[in-house]
Amino acid sequence: MTNTFLNIIIGLCGLALAALPYLNKLSSINLFRRVKYKWVLETVRTTRFKVSVTFLAGLLGIWATIEKDKLADRERANDIAQDKKNQAQRKVQHERDLKQLSEDNLKNFGSGLAKYYLKYDSVSKEIKSVVRDSSKTKIVEANRPELTIGDLKVHVDTNEFISGIIYTATQSAIHKFDGKLYIMVRDRKDSLWYVDLPYNDLFMDLALGTTYLRNQRFIVDDPKEVSKIYYLTLGTYNDGKGNTYHCKLLAAYLVDESQVIGVSKKEYAWVMDTFFKNGIKVN
Secondary structure, three states, X not given: OOHHHHHHHHHHHHHHHHHHHHHHHHHHOHXXXXXXXXXXXXXXXOHHHHHHHHHHHHHHHHHHHHXXXXXXXXXXXXXXXXXXXXXXXXXXXXXXXXXXXXXXXXXXXXXXXXXXXXXXXXXXXXXXXXXXXXXOEEEEEOXXXXXXXXXXXXXXXXXXXXXXXXXXXXXXXXXXXXXXXXXXXXXXXXXXXXXXXXXXXXXXXXXXXXXXXEEEEXXXXXXXXXXXXXXXXXXXXXXXXOOEEEEEEEEEEEOOOOEEEOOXXXXXXXXXXXXXXXXXXXX
């Protein structure tokens, strides 16, 4: 039953109730003075008729109101169900994208090493550089382990950004990384806003050739005004041989292009200074 029909019923009930005080005036109408229509006049003047009309109008009004409330409840339930369905579909798609990204990252890991004359030693689980000359091939150990961000996937759900940050270890394995993740957003007026994350601790152990996926959610007032997102990773780790290293890793994500981009020296200094002004020890 549509809202229009229910509104018509409620309106007619109200009209009937409003007309009751004027029923006695029917005697002034010439039509009802005629003998064959006197029964109409006599009927509408009776208390029983007035009570019946009042009761019927009230009953119909209550029924129409109940039906209207039921209809509104069904519509709300349908809206909630559809919203949950849409959220579930977006979540599944986001997880599928992250999984595909991780698989692609691992697939391209080995081929990327070869471009820089590097080779993965599965026995020692380290990346080693290959130095070639005309007479022999010599294997030497590469430099200290480095933590990098392999890629970023960002999904927007209403006013919430859902970030999938993939960390990778290059050169050699990373042990006992202990740090924090910080986020800054840049709006379309080139203002920077620090995002206060409820949980930003970051711990990981990365063997060579593996990745670590960090899902991070944060809410902004108007996602359409966000042009760029900065992810700052700070912490310490070791190489498993007693050597400790510090990590200061800044990544920038361009929202409109959905990709990670480089940061100029001027931009880097500006962003790091803003982090520092928000109480983050970046030095």
